[in-house]
Amino acid sequence: QKEVEQNSGPLSVPEGAIASLNCTYSDRGSQSFFWYRQYSGKSPELIMSIYSNGDKEDGRFTAQLNKASQYVSLLIRDSQPSDSATYLCAVISSASKIIFGSGTRLSIRP
Amino acid sequence: SAVISQKPSRDICQRGTSLTIQCQVDSQVTMMFWYRQQPGQSLTLIATANQGSEATYESGFVIDKFPISRPNLTFSTLTVSNMSPEDSSIYLCSTGRNYNEQFFGPGTRLTVL
Numbered sequence: 001q002k003e004v005e006q007n008s009g010p011l012s013v014p015e016g017a018i019a020s021l022n023c024t025y026s027d028r029g030s031q032s033f034f035w036y037r038q039y040s041g042k043s044p045e046l047i048m049s050i051y052s053n054g055d056k057e058d059g060r061f062t063a064q065l066n067k068a069s070q071y072v073s074l075l076i077r078d079s080q081p082s083d084s085a086t087y088l089c090a091v092i093s094s095a096s097k098i099i100f101g102s103g104t105r106l107s108i109r110p
Numbered sequence: 111s112a113v114i115s116q117k118p119s120r121d122i123c124q125r126g127t128s129l130t131i132q133c134q135v136d137s138q139v140t141m142m143f144w145y146r147q148q149p150g151q152s153l154t155l156i157a158t159a160n161q162g163s164e165a166t167y168e169s170g171f172v173i174d175k176f177p178i179s180r181p182n183l184t185f186s187t188l189t190v191s192n193m194s195p196e197d198s199s200i201y202l203c204s205t206g207r208n209y210n211e212q213f214f215g216p217g218t219r220l221t222v223l
Contacts, residue, residue, distance in 0.1 A: 032209075034210075034211070036212075043214040043215060043216055043217045044202075044214050046211055046212065046213065049210065049211055088152060088153070092209050096209070097155070097209070100152040100153040100154075101152060102151060
């Protein structure tokens with residue numbers, strides 16, 4: 001079992017719809033969770049961080065964390081073509097190590 | 111967030127040679143990190159570079175292969191030594207508060223022939 005798992009995609013979503021990206025992690029003691037966006041040929045950029053159970057909203061983005069079920073998700077409302085990218089989930093483990101998932105490729109179709 | 115630059119942006123090298131990658135931050139930062147992203151794969155942390163102390167390497171990475179310098183609070187270098195084609199990758203430096211909220215440089219794309 002991978003420490004941080006993501007569906008590699010591609011996930012194809014029509015413009016204007018909600019894109020839902022999911023990530024599961026194996027270390028129950030993990031405390032900090034992040035979503036990074038990486039455009040092709042570019043470096044990752046942080047878009048959301050979440051530390052406690054529940055939802056955290058920032059503009060069109062909502063991060064959801066459920067520690068009991070060991071998953072974290074990212075919702076993108078009103079998806080735009082500019083949201084097409086690879087989304088990386090990152091987790092700080094109980095050993096204070098940062099672990100990235102392999103990423104989900106998101107494609108927003110006009 | 112800090113602005114980070116890296117040099118070179120890309121390079122093509124012969125096996126057996128070494129390449130030093132530079133990372134410059136526009137503000138003083140305590141922690142700098144070096145990552146590798148191999149084609150089609152995610153990020154793997156190589157080491158953490160703290161000013162005034164030896165770098166801390168992650169499992170699978172050793173100082174002889176990836177020596178790191180951190181002479182001050184705005185600069186670090188990563189050397190990829192005795193390169194082989196398996197070292198072909200994108201190398202990224204980053205800063206952040208511990209591992210939280212990492213800010214990445216533009217990366218160095220390395221191809222080893």
